[in-house]
Every structure is written in structure tokens, then in C-alpha cells.
Amino acid sequence: MKPRFSIVLALLFPFLAAAGPSAVAQSADPHDLYEQRCAGCHSEHAGEFVQESVLREDGKLMGRDGGMSVRALLSRGHGKLTPAQVEVVLAHFHEILDAGALFRDNCVICHGRAVLFARSHLGMKDGVLVGRYSDRAVDDFLKSHGRLEGSEISAVVKALSNQVTGETYRLN
């Protein structure tokens, strides 16, 4: 089936995208939401899905194949989210694109792909991202390494932590 045609189908028949247990009906956790409502039909990880299928144009999230506004798609019932859950998922997608762009612009040149760098050089210790051999906390280290500032550091640390644990989303 051609992607554009199936998007039309998905729009006309939102109940086709209505799979998923009602236990998540109230969930506000973006990882639970993605896993329960989207992963059945799309990539296992939100990060992969966003990198492959979502673009940002003028600050708006758009489907890469269909060129549709993601907000419009989800608001019409695709994935069967409540309006509040739509906001959670959209914010999460922005977060993924932000972290991906930061890593690409500031780190890739020396460290290569985030997922490989994180898995070979970093680890989690008591919930804190650390250098696997140096044992130093990455958020402290980045204050004087890599030219990120403020919230950019926490965004990248969060994304790299996700690469290490593999539980939530992958960057690239």
C-alpha cells in the first residue's frame, strides 16, 4: 500500500488506529503512551520513529511521507489519544528532535552515532549517567566540554541515558 493512500485510510477510519489497552487511557507518560498506542504499528522506539517519519517545519511537526501536521493527525483520533495525551506526545517528539539536533550539531563530529557512543563509553550508576571507565558524571563533564549550555546539557544527558538503558527512545 502506498503511504499516502494508507494515511488517507488512517484519517478516514481512525478506529483502525484504535488498538491498545484502556489501561493507558489516563497515562501521561510519553514512553508508556508511545509504547502502548503507537509502537504496535510503528517503530519500537519513539526516537527511531521520529527520526524516520517526522520533520519539523516552521516549528510544526509534520509527517515525512504524508506531509500532514502530526497534531492534526493525532487530534482526529489517530492513535486514540485524549487531547491531553496528544500534547504529551507532541512535546516528547519535539524533545527527541531537539536532542537529536544538539547531538548532531555538537558531538557527532568527534563521537559518531549517539547510540554507539553511549553504549560503548557510558553507563548508569545509581540513576546517573557516567563515563564507563572514568566514572565521572556526564552532566558535570559537559559544563566544560562540547559547548552546550543550560537546558541543552540536560536534554542531551537525558537522551544519552535513554541510549544506555535502551528502554525508551534512541537518538540515531
Ligand code: HEC
Ligand atoms: C493501527 C495502526 C496504527 C497505530 C496504532 C498508529 N498509527 Fe500512525 N500510522 C499508521 C499508518 C498505516 C500510517 C500511514 C502509513 C505510514 O506512514 O506509516 C500512519 C502514519 C502516521 C504518521 C505520518 C507519518 C508520515 O511519514 O507522514 C504519524 C506522524 C503517525 N502515524 C503517528 C502515530 C502516533 C504518534 C501514534 C500513537 C499515538 C500512531 N501513529 C499510532 C498506523 C498506525
Ligand code: HEC
Ligand atoms: C572536538 C572533539 C569533541 C567534541 C566536539 C565533543 N567531544 Fe566529547 N570527548 C572528546 C574526547 C577526545 C574525549 C575523551 C577525552 C576526555 O575524556 O577528556 C571526550 C570525552 C567525552 C565524554 C567523557 C566520557 C568519559 O569516559 O567520561 C563525554 C560524556 C563526552 N565526551 C560527551 C560529548 C558530548 C555530549 C558532546 C557534544 C555536546 C561532545 N562530547 C563533543 C572529543 C569531543
